[in-house]
Amino acid sequence: MFGSVAADLVRELKNSKWLLPFNESSLRTIAIETRSIMEMITSTVSQFREKLDQPEVLATVMVFHRSVQRNKRCVLAYLYKRLERMRRMRWEYSSINFAELSNNLSMHERDYLSKYNRLLGEYCESVGLDLTAELQPPKDLYIEVRVLKDCGSILTDSGTVNLKSGTAHFLPRVDVEHLVRQGALEHVI
Amino acid sequence: MGMEENGTQEADVLPEDWAQEDDISTEISQEIRKLKRAMLNEKFSPEILPFETSLVHELKEVIEVQDALIDEEELARSSGPSRNSLGLHLRKIEIGRVKYLLRAYLRSRLLKIEHRAKRTLHDELYRSRLSTDEFKYAENFVKLMEAHFQSSFLDQLPEKLRSVDDRDGDVDMSPGPALNRFVFCHVKKNVGTTAISDDPTDQALYLGAGDVYCLRYKPVRDLVESGSIDLL
Structure with missing residues (x-):
């Protein structure tokens, strides 16, 4: 048909x-x-x-x-x-x-x-703005994250941080937001 | 999170030379409130609203200046003794919030444009409401989509059938926004008695300042544009 x-x-x-x-x-x-x-x-x-x-x-x-x-x-x-x-x-x-x-x-x-x-x-x-960043309203400059997958080291304002699986960090939101969205980090609330 | 609240907080922690800029900062916080309103209206209205050209432009300038000031201060702090880091912290948060508002505003517009790209371009009224960048975006967006249709499928059809039609018989293929959708609105100024439906036998409604209603968007669309009511 x-x-x-x-x-x-x-x-x-x-x-x-x-x-x-x-x-x-x-x-x-x-x-x-x-x-x-x-x-x-x-x-x-x-x-x-x-x-x-x-x-x-x-x-x-x-x-x-x-x-x-x-x-x-x-x-x-x-x-x-x-x-x-x-x-x-x-x-x-x-x-x-x-x-x-x-x-x-x-x-x-x-x-x-x-x-x-x-x-x-x-x-x-x-x-002049990255529209894909920050889909949620920002609460604070720093957020607590737990590392779910190894991401190597990232550079923040206060130096390099090694994101090893299983560790927790307190980091500037702007530096880690994309990793949270990819699921490599978990945002601890 | 009200802007006034932050204003008073800032006055407590910031150095004295900041207090002198009160006039400017109230003006700015008023603009920020305006942007917040524009963002919310845009988010809840089914159609695209006029672009707030001057507001966006001014706030972008403010952001640039503040960013530069913060950078400068950070640089000074890293070499000298640490002073007033709470004030700096608060300012950074505040600037982050304004940036978020601006992004959310532009984003909700862009998604609306994508959703009804072709209609937005063909409709005189909607086209005039876009910023130059948005117009360019919409044009390229439609081009990209139609090129995709051509290469994925239409190229395999006989030549006569390859165009992307706007209509199929009686059905409009790029429908306009759902103007009859219900929206929540907050009346800012006394508007008086307003007809709230196309049906003349329906009762008109008195819209007084401070009232909150759930109405169809279409009868109140002009009131949204003139700023007499806000969408929630």
């Missing part, structure tokens, strides 16, 4: 909150289906050239046309929603934690993401 692959594609997206692997094969199937429907439209029109105002011919063409539009719309919704999820993750996990995720992205999506990062970076630069 026309459009069933496209409907499945949207359903797949709806049933998961995470980014599933990019469904390249469904997209290809839909593209082939859409092209063949287009050919059917052309052949119907040329076959019934004299009877184009007949309701049955009109209805046939209409059904074909709607199927094409529907396929297109489902795929674009799929692509759009994925971009939206990618961006949300980009904001939540800062730019680094994508190694795991990037296996699930298509080549074009990876390309989009890197261009998006550049665009966002340019905007932040032109307003």
Whole structure:
């Protein structure tokens, strides 16, 4: 049936909150289906050239046309929603934690993401503030953190600090915030 | 955390030469309060509001000056005896808060632009509400998204079908903001009796100063823009 692959594609997206692997094969199937429907439209029109105002011919063409539009719309919704999820993750996990995720992205999506990062970076630069930092309102300059994963040493205003797994530190928030967001440190409240 | 509270705290701990700058600092704290309002309104309104160009510009300057002062003082402290470190600490916290407000303001706008990028660009009113940087961002954002649609899927279709349509039959593909959403609002000035729905048979509501209501956004959108009511 026309459009069933496209409907499945949207359903797949709806049933998961995470980014599933990019469904390249469904997209290809839909593209082939859409092209063949287009050919059917052309052949119907040329076959019934004299009877184009007949309701049955009109209805046939209409059904074909709607199927094409529907396929297109489902795929674009799929692509759009994925971009939206990618961006949300980009904001939540800062730019680094994508190694795991990037296996699930298509080549074009990876390309989009890197261009998006550049665009966002340019905007932040032109307003002079890093918008992705400090998603929560700051309470104090220093926070207490517990190290969950070894991070090596970091440089703060008062010297270098070795972040070894299992140790706890009292450090300037600005220096360790990105590590907390990546999950390498835990903020002790 | 009220700004006045911090103001009095600062007066106690800071050296005397700071007290003389009272006029300037009240002016600044008023601006900070304005920014806080702008940030909250932006956060809760379904549509994008006019960009606070002068406010953002002025506060950015204040931040720059304060940052430079703090740096200078830190440098002086690292060579000389430690003096008044609590005052410095408080000022750093305060500057951090202002920066957070500014970031939160710009961020909530940017996310709104991303969410409805195409609509925002095509709508005369919304376009005029963007700052130059935001406009550039929105333009490139839409370009990037459409390029992605093309390369991921549309290139595989016959040429006739490759455009990204704004409409599919009767359905608008880039819908505008949900203006009929309910918002909480706090009335700042007496507004008087206002119609609160499109339906003329519905009762109008008296909006007096200090009242808090939960209303649809659309009938009060002009009041938000004129500053008579705040969103909560």
